[in-house]
Amino acid sequence: MAGPHKGPAAAGPRTVLAYLIRRLIAVIIMVLVVLLATFTVFFMLPKWAGQDIAVLFAGKNSGAEQLEGVREKLGLSDPLLVQFWDFVKGIPMGRDYVNGSDVTHCPAPCFGYSFRTEEPVWTTLKDALPVTGALAAGACVLWLVAGVATGVVSALKRGTVWDRSAMVTALGGVSLPVFFTGMLMMGVFVHNLGWVKIADNLGSDDSLGVWLETLILPWIVLAFLNAAMYARLTRATMLEVLGEDYIRTARAKGLAESAVIRKHALRSAMTPILTVFGLDLGVLMGGAVLTESTFNLPGLGLQAVNAISSKDLPVILGVTLCAALAIALANLVVDLLYAVIDPRVRLG
Amino acid sequence: MTELSKTGAAVGEPVAGSPAPSAFLEVRDLKVHFPTDDGLVKSVDGLSFSLEKGKTLGIVGESGSGKSVTSLGILGLHTAGQYGARRARISGEIWLGGKELLGADPTDVRKMRGREMAMIFQDPLSALHPYYSIGKQITEAYRVHNDVDRKTARKRAIEMLDRVGIPQPDKRVDSYPHEFSGGMRQRAMIAMALVNNPELLIADEPTTALDVTVQAQILDLIRDLQKEFGSAVIMITHDLGVVAEMADELLVMYGGRCVERGTAEKVFYEPQHPYTWGLLGSMPRIDREETERLIPVKGSPPSLINLPSGCAFNPRCPYADIPKDQITRRERPELRLVADGHYSACHMAQDERTRIWTEEIAPKL
Numbered sequence: 100m101a102g103p104h105k106g107p108a109a110a111g112p113r114t115v116l117a118y119l120i121r122r123l124i125a126v127i128i129m130v131l132v133v134l135l136a137t138f139t140v141f142f143m144l145p146k147w148a149g150q151d152i153a154v155l156f157a158g159k160n161s162g163a164e165q166l167e168g169v170r171e172k173l174g175l176s177d178p179l180l181v182q183f184w185d186f187v188k189g190i191p192m193g194r195d196y197v198n199g200s201d202v203t204h205c206p207a208p209c210f211g212y213s214f215r216t217e218e219p220v221w222t223t224l225k226d227a228l229p230v231t232g233a234l235a236a237g238a239c240v241l242w243l244v245a246g247v248a249t250g251v252v253s254a255l256k257r258g259t260v261w262d263r264s265a266m267v268t269a270l271g272g273v274s275l276p277v278f279f280t281g282m283l284m285m286g287v288f289v290h291n292l293g294w295v296k297i298a299d300n301l302g303s304d305d306s307l308g309v310w311l312e313t314l315i316l317p318w319i320v321l322a323f324l325n326a327a328m329y330a331r332l333t334r335a336t337m338l339e340v341l342g343e344d345y346i347r348t349a350r351a352k353g354l355a356e357s358a359v360i361r362k363h364a365l366r367s368a369m370t371p372i373l374t375v376f377g378l379d380l381g382v383l384m385g386g387a388v389l390t391e392s393t394f395n396l397p398g399l400g401l402q403a404v405n406a407i408s409s410k411d412l413p414v415i416l417g418v419t420l421c422a423a424l425a426i427a428l429a430n431l432v433v434d435l436l437y438a439v440i441d442p443r444v445r446l447g
Numbered sequence: 448m449t450e451l452s453k454t455g456a457a458v459g460e461p462v463a464g465s466p467a468p469s470a471f472l473e474v475r476d477l478k479v480h481f482p483t484d485d486g487l488v489k490s491v492d493g494l495s496f497s498l499e500k501g502k503t504l505g506i507v508g509e510s511g512s513g514k515s516v517t518s519l520g521i522l523g524l525h526t527a528g529q530y531g532a533r534r535a536r537i538s539g540e541i542w543l544g545g546k547e548l549l550g551a552d553p554t555d556v557r558k559m560r561g562r563e564m565a566m567i568f569q570d571p572l573s574a575l576h577p578y579y580s581i582g583k584q585i586t587e588a589y590r591v592h593n594d595v596d597r598k599t600a601r602k603r604a605i606e607m608l609d610r611v612g613i614p615q616p617d618k619r620v621d622s623y624p625h626e627f628s629g630g631m632r633q634r635a636m637i638a639m640a641l642v643n644n645p646e647l648l649i650a651d652e653p654t655t656a657l658d659v660t661v662q663a664q665i666l667d668l669i670r671d672l673q674k675e676f677g678s679a680v681i682m683i684t685h686d687l688g689v690v691a692e693m694a695d696e697l698l699v700m701y702g703g704r705c706v707e708r709g710t711a712e713k714v715f716y717e718p719q720h721p722y723t724w725g726l727l728g729s730m731p732r733i734d735r736e737e738t739e740r741l742i743p744v745k746g747s748p749p750s751l752i753n754l755p756s757g758c759a760f761n762p763r764c765p766y767a768d769i770p771k772d773q774i775t776r777r778e779r780p781e782l783r784l785v786a787d788g789h790y791s792a793c794h795m796a797q798d799e800r801t802r803i804w805t806e807e808i809a810p811k812l
Contacts, residue, residue, distance in 0.1 A: 345577070363576055
């Protein structure tokens with residue numbers, strides 16, 4: 100208990116920078132490992148299953164010569180690690196697919212070409228990312244505000260009708276699948292009442308209004324699901340924190356109850372909420388598969404589903420890379436925020 | 448209430464319902480009950496005492512005797528923020544500086560907390576917020592009650608840290624609780640409690656969580672500060688040694704009630720209740736023969752839901768059968784005057800108690 104007296108806690112900018120660099124290197128290594136695993140699974144699996152990737156690319160009715168050309172051009176005969184290295188190198192450097200005189204240049208960042216649309220995977224990702232990003236960002240804000248607020252009020256009014264109904268609603272929110280609430284809302288607000296229109300496609304040239312109108316229902320549906328969980332989490336954490344000795348100390352100072360809640364209780368309750376939030380955000384940035392499928396939003400999740408069902412290996416790889424990167428970065432941000440919130444956490 | 452005022456009047460107890468007292472702090476027939484699923488927990492059940500400025504009252508008793516509940520009750524912390532939970536039921540009167548607190552507007556009481564009455568808690572590590580620096584927590588306590596800017600409050604915090612003996616206060620003000628040692632944390636806690644010069648300071652086992660070596664320092668500090676600020680101090684402890692030197696008056700609690708009250712001298716040297724004897728016997732003393740063993744109080748604290756009938760201490764009392772007709776098991780003894788300012792709640796005759804104390808107990812201590 101009686102530890103030695105340490106100097107002031109604030110980590111210097113240097114330690115923070117060193118920490119950041121170390122963490123970023125760790126992120127890159129982690130993403131590479133994930134990528135290698137995905138690469139191995141998706142490029143070796145067809146082989147083990149007796150399928151030819153060249154056939155997947157060119158189609159079943161291709162001639163032997165054509166398949167040989169595909170193999171040569173995509174480098175499919177090279178050892179796995181060589182193929183992997185070519186793929187990784189292509190991301191920052193760009194890549195040339197060569198089959199004799201037939202040269203296709205894939206500019207950086209090159210993730211290869213889709214087997215189905217023959218578009219560069221990057222183009223697909225580039226179009227899908229903003230959709231997923233907008234979906235995730237809007238839903239996050241909604242669910243954090245709604246979930247945390249509900250949780251706090253529930254904790255403060257524990258045992259009352261308010262608390263009970265909020266928690267029952269939350270239980271519903273957690274247990275109802277997105278496609279159910281999504282279809283229900285679409286049925287009511289799009290088809291029945293006609294209040295909102297959902298665009299078939301979302302692109303950068305669509306107006307803000309179109310984006311908002313298309314995303315509002317997915318936001319609500321996704322936020323409802325998560326807000327429910329956050330409300331329960333916040334309530335439980337708040338109840339625990341409110342029993343802490345330092346909350347009693349804050350009251351003993353003569354602080355108004357609102358200040359006790361805001362400054363003392365909520366600040367402590369943020370830590371576990373932040374942990375879960377970081378993970379959720381990361382997962383969400385990899386594509387909210389069910390939500391995107393339900394609302395037919397051309398985000399990463401929908402691309403992933405389509406790519407998997409059509410065995411479009413390069414797109415699967417690209418989406419996996421995005422998801423892994425998002426989760427790793429979100430975790431890094433959470434760890435940094437920990438240090439901001441809790442002075443006992445030391446970076447280093 | 449009729450019963451209480453009757454008995455109270457008989458022994459010169461403060462009477463509930465009478466006009467404002469002259470004493471600085473006066474607690475009259477305080478009851479703090481908590482409804483639970485198992486029944487009503489009567490943590491404090493009819494406690495009365497008074498305290499003047501500059502004086503120290505020691506409240507002594509085992510865990511669960513109602514000491515801490517009493518102190519939180521005075522500060523009004525049982526009712527503050529009891530969200531949805533079944534609230535504590537508090538009755539009686541608490542007069543502080545001529546104001547009655549239990550019937551007062553909670554906002555008024557809130558504004559008195561920290562300014563006119565402050566508290567030092569048992570475990571400074573858990574009682575300080577881990578996310579805020581010491582300075583921030585002290586300035587917060589200051590700025591709630593004083594309309595000053597951040598700089599002035601910070602200066603005040605540094606001044607207080609210096610006063611409680613924290614070295615390099617201008618640097619340590621930015622440290623966090625986890626960067627302090629246990630003793631330092633308790634010093635910071637004291638600085639926080641005293642930042643507004645409160646007239647009443649309640650110290651709830653302020654040294655229990657500390658190293659023995661720093662306990663004496665902290666007690667000295669509290670005593671010095673009390674002299675300097677002239678505050679009334681309530682020192683709550685289970686350790687008679689802690690209050691031996693500090694307290695002017697002692698109040699021994701058992702099962703939520705006062706069993707003995709008097710000047711520290713009287714209670715220490717002429718104790719009139721078997722439970723006080725037990726406490727004294729279980730206290731290690733340096734002048735005791737090494738071969739003699741501590742004498743524990745046998746048994747465990749009573750259930751506060753179903754107190755033993757009669758005297759709450761009777762199942763553990765070696766002398767319970769001395770009074771006739773099993774009265775100790777049937778009738779609750781009232782607090783009766785023994786000598787000037789010295790009260791005891793025991794069925795035994797005073798001669799009998801004095802005899803047992805001088806012949807059987809005192810020689811063994």
